[in-house]
Amino acid sequence: xxxxFPGPKTKAVLERGIPLFRNGLRYAEESAKASRRGxxxxxxxxxxxxxxxxxxxxxxxxxxxxxxxxxxxxxGNAHPEVIAAVHEAxxxxxxxxxxxxxxxxxxxxxxxxxxxxxxxxxxxVSGTEAAEAAIxxxxxxxxxxxxxxxxxxxxxxxxxxxxxSGYTSDSxxxxxxxxxxxxxxxxxxxxxxxxxxxxxxxxxxxxxxxxNHIPKCITxxxxxxxxxxxxxxxxxxxxxxxxxxxxxxxxxxxNNGWLMIADEVLTGMGRTGxxxxxxxxxxxxxxxxxxxxLSGGIEPCAGIAAKDEILGDNLDFSSGSTFAGTPAGCAAGxxxxxxxxxxxxxxxxxxxxxxxKEIIQAWEEFGIVQQVRCNGLLMGVGFKSPNPDxxxxxxxxxxxxRMLENGVWAxxxxxxxxxxxxxxxxxxxxxxxxxxxxxxxxxxVDTHGQLEGDSPAWPTGVAGF
Ligand SMILES: Cc1ncc(COP(=O)(O)O)c(C=O)c1O
Numbered sequence: 382x383x384x385x386f387p388g389p390k391t392k393a394v395l396e397r398g399i400p401l402f403r404n405g406l407r408y409a410e411e412s413a414k415a416s417r418r419g420x421x422x423x424x425x426x427x428x429x430x431x432x433x434x435x436x437x438x439x440x441x442x443x444x445x446x447x448x449x450x451x452x453x454x455x456x457g458n459a460h461p462e463v464i465a466a467v468h469e470a471x472x473x474x475x476x477x478x479x480x481x482x483x484x485x486x487x488x489x490x491x492x493x494x495x496x497x498x499x500x501x502x503x504x505x506v507s508g509t510e511a512a513e514a515a516i517x518x519x520x521x522x523x524x525x526x527x528x529x530x531x532x533x534x535x536x537x538x539x540x541x542x543x544x545x546s547g548y549t550s551d552s553x554x555x556x557x558x559x560x561x562x563x564x565x566x567x568x569x570x571x572x573x574x575x576x577x578x579x580x581x582x583x584x585x586x587x588x589x590x591x592x593n594h595i596p597k598c599i600t601x602x603x604x605x606x607x608x609x610x611x612x613x614x615x616x617x618x619x620x621x622x623x624x625x626x627x628x629x630x631x632x633x634x635x636n637n638g639w640l641m642i643a644d645e646v647l648t649g650m651g652r653t654g655x656x657x658x659x660x661x662x663x664x665x666x667x668x669x670x671x672x673x674x675l676s677g678g679i680e681p682c683a684g685i686a687a688k689d690e691i692l693g694d695n696l697d698f699s700s701g702s703t704f705a706g707t708p709a710g711c712a713a714g715x716x717x718x719x720x721x722x723x724x725x726x727x728x729x730x731x732x733x734x735x736x737x738k739e740i741i742q743a744w745e746e747f748g749i750v751q752q753v754r755c756n757g758l759l760m761g762v763g764f765k766s767p768n769p770d771x772x773x774x775x776x777x778x779x780x781x782x783r784m785l786e787n788g789v790w791a792x793x794x795x796x797x798x799x800x801x802x803x804x805x806x807x808x809x810x811x812x813x814x815x816x817x818x819x820x821x822x823x824x825x826v827d828t829h830g831q832l833e834g835d836s837p838a839w840p841t842g843v844a845g846f
Contacts, residue, residue: 463678682707780823
C-alpha cells in the first residue's frame, strides 16, 4: 500500500485548510504528535472532478463513489441533464421567489407522496431547515408543546435540529439552556439490544416507553404534538427499523392525536428501493421531510409535505427563507424526477440493493464485522473491536482508510459503521467492483488489525470532513 496517500497535490490542498477551517489548531498539534510516533496522515481527500459513478482527487486518482455527496446524487455525479436544466432556470429567472417552477415541482411532489395523502408543500433550503419547519408546523397545528425524537437520530445542525437529534449528546453541549421541548426516546436497533431481551421485546419496550413512560414521568399525552422519526437511521448508522416499530408509532400517534413526522431527508426518493422508506411499512405519515436527493446532486432543494388540514390553514406556522425553492433548485428537482420516471430509478435502486445485500451479508463472517444492514441502497456495515481496549470505530476507520487507498470512497465519521450510498443508477459492475474492494479491505484489517493512524491520535474535522 502506498505510503504517500493521499498524493502530494491533494495533501497540499488539505494543508491549506489547516489555518482556515475548524479544528485546524488541533490538527496541527495532533499531526505533529502522531508523526513523531511514525504514524501516517489521516486518510482524507479533496474532490477535483466528479462524473457519473466516480470522483477524482487532486492527484488524478479515481474513486468509486459510495459517498455520493453525503447521499445527494441520486442520478450520479454532475448529471448533464440536471446541470442543463439548472443553467436554463438560472438564465431565465436569475433568482426570484415567485416563479412557475415552484408550482410545477409542488404538483409533481404531491403525486408521488405516500398514498398521495400529503398534497401541500413548503419549500426550504436544506434538510435542516425542513426538519425544523416540520417541528414548528406540528407544534402550531396541534397547539401542544413537546416533540418526541429518538436516540441516534439526526435531523440537522441548526440549534433546533441539534436539540432534536439524539445521535450524540456532544452536539447538545452548551445548549442545555435551550432544551425543553424535546423528549428523547430509545430507538430499537437490531444490535446493541439490552442484555436478555430479544429483538422483538426491545421493540415492545421502545413502544411501551412512548405509551407509558413518557406520559407517567415526563408529560401528559395531550402535551405531545408529534413523533419525529427517521424510517431508517441515516447519520446514526443506517439502522433499519422493524415493521412492528414503525406501525406501532403510527398506531400510537393515531390513538393520542400526535402527528407522525417522517424525516426522509436521506431515506427518501428511492434511496431504500421504494420512493419513500415509509412505503416499505405501508405507513403514511402526517408530515414528510424531503431534501438531499431532490437536488439531483446539483442545486439544493428541500421542504416539507403535509396533509391538507395541517398545512392548508395554519397562521401560526411560519417558515421558508429567502432562498427556499429557488428556480435552479426547483429545476433540479423537476429534471431529477423526470429521470426517475424515464429510467425507473426506484426499481433500479431496489434491484441494485438486492444484489448488494446478497454480497455484503456474507461479510458477517469476518470477526471485526458486527452487523451488515441493507435496505435498498441504504447500506451500512457495523464494526466491532476484537480487543476490549480498542474502540469499535477505529476498525471502521481502518477499513474505510484502506478502501480509500484502493479507490472506493465511503463514509465513516466518528462511528463504528461504514455507510455506503451509491447513486441509484450506478453501473452494476462498478457497484460489484466497489464492494469487492471493500470486502478485501475488511479482510485485510480483520487479518492485520487496525491501520496505523486510525487511533484517536488522528483528528477529523479539517475541511469539514
Ligand atoms: C435524516 C436527516 N435529516 C436532516 C438532515 C439535514 O439535512 P441538511 O444537511 O441538508 O441540512 C440530514 C442530513 O444528513 C439527515 O440525514
